[in-house]
Amino acid sequence: KAGVTQTPRYLIKTRGQQVTLSCSPISGHRSVSWYQQTPGQGLQFLFEYFSETQRNKGNFPGRFSGRQFSNSRSEMNVSTLELGDSALYLCASSLSSTPDTQYFGPGTRLTVL
């Protein structure tokens, strides 16, 4: 089975712009979670989607949003980018939304200038 794929792998944006990141889960997986990884804050949970519904949300401002499509693919959007949004954004998928192993993609490295 193919693993979790994320596109693009690298992005450079400027402050004030918006960005959309994409995640394709492992085939058959219905839950997709997003995490932000930075040197200062470590790994922080952004949100989780299951069957196109947001199940959990972390402590991030409303500029961070996401959605999930009927094929379980997910996108996250960050509007009005700030320098502090520079991070590795990781997507993880699992079979369901009950306790289950999450498998991570390679991440999208976002740099905000």
Next chain:
Amino acid sequence: AQSVAQPEDQVNVAEGNPLTVKCTYSVSGNPYLFWYVQYPNRGLQFLLKYITGDNLVKGSYGFEAEFNKSQTSFHLKKPSALVSDSALYFCAVRALTGGGNKLTFGTGTQLKVEL
């Protein structure tokens, strides 16, 4: 609220020696515990997990972890370290009850295995 502590930022071991990476956790109710490894410029790679059952969990690449409920610990171990094990290791926890799949991660421990 759930939390994870990894008290060591870095662990250095010689190749062939046993290694231990420490993790303690705090969660309401029974825990669901994971170890992941991250190589440079890569995502997280699943190593092993504990849900219930035997306190000693065996995982990928010869790694194992011991769950200790009284000490709320879940230390990662390997009997004989390899240079290729050098990477960043994360412990994670979520509660068994409650909806969703939110994982809370520790700050990570950099493992360096030297010849």
